[in-house]
Structures are given as structure tokens and as C-alpha cells.
Amino acid sequence: xxxxxxxxxxxxxxxxxxxxxxxxxxxxxxxxxxxxxxxxxxxxxxxxxxxxxxxxxxxxxxxxxxxxxxxxxxxxxxxxxxxxxxxxxxxxxxxxxxxxxxxxxxxxxxxxxxxxxxxxxxxxxxxxxxxxxxxxxxxxxxxxxxxxxxxxxxxxxxxxxxxxxxxxxxxxxxxxxxxxxxxxxxxxxxxxxxxxxxxxxxxxxxxxxxxxxxxxxxxxxxxxxxxxxxxxxxxxxxxxxxxxxxxxxxxxxxxxxxxxxxxxxxxxxxxxxxxxxxxxxxxxxxxxxxxxxxxxxxxxxxxxxxxxxxxxxxxxxxxxxxxxxxxxxxxxxxxxxxxxxxxxxxxx
Amino acid sequence: xxxxxxxxxxxxxxxxxxxxxxxxxxxxxxxxxxxxxxxxxxxxxxxxxxxxxxxxxxxxxxxxxxxxxxxxxxxxxxxxxxxxxxxxxxxxxxxxxxxxxxx
Numbered sequence: 001x002x003x004x005x006x007x008x009x010x011x012x013x014x015x016x017x018x019x020x021x022x023x024x025x026x027x028x029x030x031x032x033x034x035x036x037x038x039x040x041x042x043x044x045x046x047x048x049x050x051x052x053x054x055x056x057x058x059x060x061x062x063x064x065x066x067x068x069x070x071x072x073x074x075x076x077x078x079x080x081x082x083x084x085x086x087x088x089x090x091x092x093x094x095x096x097x098x099x100x101x102x103x104x105x106x107x108x109x110x111x112x113x114x115x116x117x118x119x120x121x122x123x124x125x126x127x128x129x130x131x132x133x134x135x136x137x138x139x140x141x142x143x144x145x146x147x148x149x150x151x152x153x154x155x156x157x158x159x160x161x162x163x164x165x166x167x168x169x170x171x172x173x174x175x176x177x178x179x180x181x182x183x184x185x186x187x188x189x190x191x192x193x194x195x196x197x198x199x200x201x202x203x204x205x206x207x208x209x210x211x212x213x214x215x216x217x218x219x220x221x222x223x224x225x226x227x228x229x230x231x232x233x234x235x236x237x238x239x240x241x242x243x244x245x246x247x248x249x250x251x252x253x254x255x256x257x258x259x260x261x262x263x264x265x266x267x268x269x270x271x272x273x274x275x276x277x278x279x280x281x282x283x284x285x286x287x288x289x290x291x292x293x294x295x296x297x298x299x300x301x302x303x304x305x306x307x308x309x310x311x312x313x314x315x316x317x318x319x320x321x322x323x324x325x326x327x328x329x330x331x332x333x334x335x336x337x338x339x340x341x342x343x344x345x346x347x348x
Numbered sequence: 349x350x351x352x353x354x355x356x357x358x359x360x361x362x363x364x365x366x367x368x369x370x371x372x373x374x375x376x377x378x379x380x381x382x383x384x385x386x387x388x389x390x391x392x393x394x395x396x397x398x399x400x401x402x403x404x405x406x407x408x409x410x411x412x413x414x415x416x417x418x419x420x421x422x423x424x425x426x427x428x429x430x431x432x433x434x435x436x437x438x439x440x441x442x443x444x445x446x447x448x449x450x451x
Binding site: 076 | 356
């Protein structure tokens, strides 16, 4: 994220002076991205708060928004451990003072949470803005992200209940983050120059050394294990999921069934676009039930179609466990009908 | 006195759903520390929830309940602005009461 947007910035400045460069080189391929397109794409918020939108939000508003949009998966207090690890909890007042979460190194914590780990508040802001809610990412306005973040900080007992978080005071909150001193950059995963040369990483040196074998080496590679048959289809047709050019094709996993899958691909696209595939698998449960499980349950029920259409529209809870399905009022009625028919006819 | 509980109460169609996150160590009294000495038991024994003056939930807690327990329940009645009060007592004689308004 950091590196890429820097590149784009340099590219944007560069291309302003030599606008025709790319187009001259690759005749008839693409066009320059417009400033509006770059702006829509360039939403990252960095640790120095570059890219942070203006706005503010208080804990109370955050509580309302969290109940409405977040609590169904994360729990009212960010405590839910059913699908995701908890968001809040696990830090003490001493951690806030020290800037290091003691429980992480002492082994005292039974489980890590977002706020025991995260070292920069900008990361949480960026993530909520970019990826949440899961079924409708990027739908939150800047003020709403501030409010939700304020609520999370209050849950974590970093800020009081009457706190108003804004672009003006977020830097002060950074100074209270429990694990703000917990980030290390002295390892190979950090890009850029080593510390000696003015960078902050170790120059990309890996943690392990893969030395060339000079004696008693294995003469050939033997494949020690392969996926068992029952697991081969766990991710659908692998061949279809690889790009259609280049050397890697992927194993054909479904056999003749693959033909039917191709025919249904249009509806699958619709399901993916509508956000269904975030929670439902084809065959097995992800968060919600797999489609073949749905078919098995509603088999032989004549009113299944109309009941499921109503359920997709209004949301539901309890039939498949305690995780609720959010309402989908934003989808068109005919799309919902298409999707339900597709699921009941065996999807794939 | 203990740390404050987090309480949310929301009323819908005449039913109020209450969610409580209690902050408590909940030591079973069966664990040993690094030196081999038993960590003394310290857990909530009783938890009572009231809607106004009316008791809507009483529960006996014990050592098997997790640290920082989460509790959710529903009761009939309750309107916006009315108070829900939750009280716990633990085996050391400590207790704590917190309240929240229904919304």
C-alpha cells in the first residue's frame, strides 16, 4: 500500500509533464488515468496521517453505527470470537503508559485482539474505511469511520465515553495506543534500505539462510504428500480459478461437473458481485451455510423459493446458528429471484 | 469494587435485549502460578439484572465461567429511556452495580 501509492504519486507528477509517454510507447493500449480516478483509488491513510480525510465522530454515534453495521459479526463490544478474533480487550492501563502490551510477551493473554497488536491508529482507520463492513466495503463516510473508531477506542478504555475523534486529535490518540512501541522493522519482511543506509528495515535480508547443498544431497525431489481425494474439490474447480495464459493451469478437480459450472458462471458472478460469496461457500459453510446445504434442507418444500427470497431480502438468524445474515435491501428483486433459483437448482 | 461492566439494552417490539460484558478475573482456584502455589479462587457467584425495581434475571455463576464473561438475555417489556441495572457479587464479598438506559 505504502510503496504502491508512492509510485502512483511519482507517476502522476511525471506524467503531467510528459502526458503522452505511455500512450506513445504502447499504441492503442489504455489511456491515462484521470485525476478523479486516481483520487478514488488513492485512499490509503499512512502512519504520519498523510491521506487522512477531514472529519470527526463521537463515541455515542460510533456506538449506534457499530450496533447497526458491525455488531452482527463482531459482537456489541467487539468481543465476538465466533468468526473473527475479538477487536477489543487484553490491554491494561500500564500498557497504555508503556506503549507495549505486556500480555503479548508474557503469554498471559489467551488470545490476541486487534488492539493488543496494532501499533498505528492510522492502520485501523485505513482498514475500516477500505474494507468494512464486509458486505459493503468503502460504504462508510469519513465521519462514520471516525465515529466507529472512537467507539472502538472507548471499548479499549483508551478514550473517555464523551470523546470526539477528529483529524485534529488523532495524532494525540496515537500516543495512547497500547502497542505503539511494539512494532519492529528489523526483519526481512520490511521493504527498503537497511537501517545503516538510512532506511528502517534490514534491507530485505531473510530470517533463514537457504544454503546450497554440497554433499549427501537428495538426488531427486519426491513428492511426499498430495491432497487427499475428498479434499480436492474443497475450493471448486482449480483450473478455472487460474488465469488462462502462462504456464500454470491448475489441476482439474471437478471433472465433468466443470461444464455445468461454466454454464452457471454468469449467476456466480452475480452472487460474487452481490456480496453473497463473502459468507457462503458452494458446498460448505464459511460464515453462512453452503449452497448445497441449503438445497438439502429445503428439498421438496414447494414454498422454499418464496421463503428464501423473503429471507435474503430481510436477513435472518437462527436457522443455521447464531451468526445472522444481514438484510440485502440494496439488491434488485429480480436479482434476488435469479440467485435463489440458481441456488435451489443446485448452483455449482 | 471491580471494573465497570459494559451494558447495552435495546428494546424492539416489546422485547428488550440486554448484552453485558463483565470485567472480572474469574479465577477457578485450581490453577497454579509459576512457583507452584495455587492461585486463590476469585469468581462471581451471583448476578442479578433488574428492569427498574423488577428483577428480570438471577443467575448463579461459578468457577467454570470464563474470564470477563459475556452475557446476553431478553425480557418482555421495557421502553426507551428506562433503566436496566446489573449487579454481581463474588466469592471475596466484593460486588459491583452498573446501569444503562434502554434505547
